[in-house]
Amino acid sequence: xxxxxxxxxxxxxxxxxxxxxxxxxxxxxxxxxxxxxxxxxxxxxxxxxxxxxxxxxxxxxxxxxxxxxxxxxxxxxxxxxxxxxxxxxxxxxxxxxxxxxxxxxxxxxxxxxxxxxxxxxxxxxxxxxxxxxxxxxxxxxxxxxxxxxxxxxxxxxxxxxxxxxxxxxxxxxxxxxxxxxxxxxxxxxxxxxxxxxxxxxxxxxxxxxxxxxxxxxxxxxxxxxxxxxxxxxxxxxxxxxxxxxxxxxxxxxxxxxxxxxxxxxxxxxxxxxxxxxxxxxxxxxxxxxxxxxxxxxxxxxxxxxxxxxxxxxxxxxxxxxxxxxxxxxxxxxxxxxxxx
Ligand code: NCD
Numbered sequence: 001x002x003x004x005x006x007x008x009x010x011x012x013x014x015x016x017x018x019x020x021x022x023x024x025x026x027x028x029x030x031x032x033x034x035x036x037x038x039x040x041x042x043x044x045x046x047x048x049x050x051x052x053x054x055x056x057x058x059x060x061x062x063x064x065x066x067x068x069x070x071x072x073x074x075x076x077x078x079x080x081x082x083x084x085x086x087x088x089x090x091x092x093x094x095x096x097x098x099x100x101x102x103x104x105x106x107x108x109x110x111x112x113x114x115x116x117x118x119x120x121x122x123x124x125x126x127x128x129x130x131x132x133x134x135x136x137x138x139x140x141x142x143x144x145x146x147x148x149x150x151x152x153x154x155x156x157x158x159x160x161x162x163x164x165x166x167x168x169x170x171x172x173x174x175x176x177x178x179x180x181x182x183x184x185x186x187x188x189x190x191x192x193x194x195x196x197x198x199x200x201x202x203x204x205x206x207x208x209x210x211x212x213x214x215x216x217x218x219x220x221x222x223x224x225x226x227x228x229x230x231x232x233x234x235x236x237x238x239x240x241x242x243x244x245x246x247x248x249x250x251x252x253x254x255x256x257x258x259x260x261x262x263x264x265x266x267x268x269x270x271x272x273x274x275x276x277x278x279x280x281x282x283x284x285x286x287x288x289x290x291x292x293x294x295x296x297x298x299x300x301x302x303x304x305x306x307x308x309x310x311x312x313x314x315x316x317x318x319x320x321x322x323x324x325x326x327x328x329x330x331x332x333x334x335x336x337x338x339x340x
Contacts, residue, residue: 034337035149036157039167039206040233047174047207054332055175055325061096062327068098073338076127077104079138079159081265085300085326086159086169090136093330099338102132124148124156133338137161155337163197163266169299170203172329176322177256180295184211190250192219192280193260193305194268195226200299201260205230209237216241217250221271221278224262245278251289257282258297259305259318273305283307290315297322 042051061067075094077087091101108123120139127135137148138159145158145165160166178184189208191201195218205226208214216234218226218241225243234241244250251257259282262268273281282296287310290296298306298318310316 035145035152035155036167036333036337037145037149038158038165039170039203040209042167042171042207042210044210047171047210050336051171051329051332052175052178054336055328058093058096058328058331058335059324061331066096066098069339070094070097070099070334073097073099073133073334074102074131075099075134075136075334076102076130076132076154077136077159078108078123078127079105079136080108080140081138081160082107083138083159085323086138086166087136089323089326089330090157090159090334093327093334096327096331097334097339099133099334102130103127120144120148121151124152128153134334157333160199162199163263164199165203165206166199166299167203167206168330168333169200169326170207171333172322172325173200173204173258173297173299174207175329176297176317176325177295179321179325180317181255181293184208184214186213187211187256188215188217188254189256189258190217190219190247190254191226191258191260192247192282194224194262195220195260196224197263197266197268198260198299201226201258202230204258205234205239209234209239214239215254217254218243219245219247219250219280221245221280224268224271245280247279247282247286248289251286252291255291255294256297257286257290257294259302260299261301261303261305281305281307282310284309287313287315295321 077090079087091104094101132154134155134157135152136157136159137145140162142162142164145156145161149156158165158167174184177187181187195201205216216239262270282305294315296310296316300318311319
């Protein structure tokens with residue numbers, strides 16, 4: 001077991017892969033390295049002392065065009081929802097470290113047995129028999145990653161579970177912030193858009209709640225406000241948060257604007273980005289109000305909520321630094337969980 005902080009759920013039995021037939025027996029004698037299910041699993045110390053330094057090392061490995069540290073390790077990426085960056089960066093991360101992707105789905109909801117009515121738990125049990133060292137799972141239903149982890153022998157990495165969480169996205173987001181500002185304590189951030197159904201902001205709030213003196217402005221239409229579980233968590237962790245429906249009120253003061261798109265596939269109706277009932281667009285006007293040393297983030301995909309003209313602003317990091325952080329952080333996670 002690599003690290004106490006990254007273990008959750010129960011002691012389970014990992015797969016022995018060079019099996020000679022005795023591997024099922026061996027499972028019983030080894031502890032599973034751990035799952036990545038929800039952001040609140042991860043302490044500030046773990047982020048600062050383990051994740052960030054390892055991610056930094058991974059950036060040098062990327063610059064050297066890879067390593068063979070995870071040679072022989074195998075990953076399955078099983079996605080019930082579309083993805084570009086999360087799946088690509090996990091698969092490329094594994095490749096960069098010399099491991100292999102032994103099975104990968106584009107859209108398991110259509111192309112796997114789920115389409116025929118299979119329970120996700122059956123799918124996970126079956127995937128385990130192909131001896132993966134990790135299963136990266138994206139699903140449509142909140143709680144699926146946890147349910148999968150309860151029965152999976154291989155660690156489950158939650159790559160998004162419906163309206164639940166997206167912990168590895170939040171890790172790359174905090175890493176991006178840390179790299180830009182040299183710290184996370186004292187940061188002031190506006191999270192804008194569909195806060196009710198977007199999972200990236202939920203996980204990010206959980207991670208930011210581990211730091212001191214963080215201020216979060218929640219900028220959303222009335223019907224898409226952040227859910228109470230997160231607000232309760234922020235209160236318990238003494239994070240100052242404010243709710244508003246006008247990005248113009250906060251743009252001049254924050255270090256980060258973290259924009260999100262309407263989650264149409266989860267029932268969110270498109271809302272006007274600029275109207276009497278709220279101002280949610282990032283356009284040159286908003287960028288013009290922001291501090292010189294601030295950044296504009298977005299987990300992507302972007303719809304109309306950030307105007308294309310903003311892309312060339314040097315404070316926009318969603319098509320650049322956030323993508324690089326995604327690769328480095330996912331490499332770091334694979335290295336920490338699967339490496340020697
Ligand atoms: C996000 C997701 O899937 O939750 N995208 C991502 O993984 N980078 C954001 C979104 O879909 O809006």
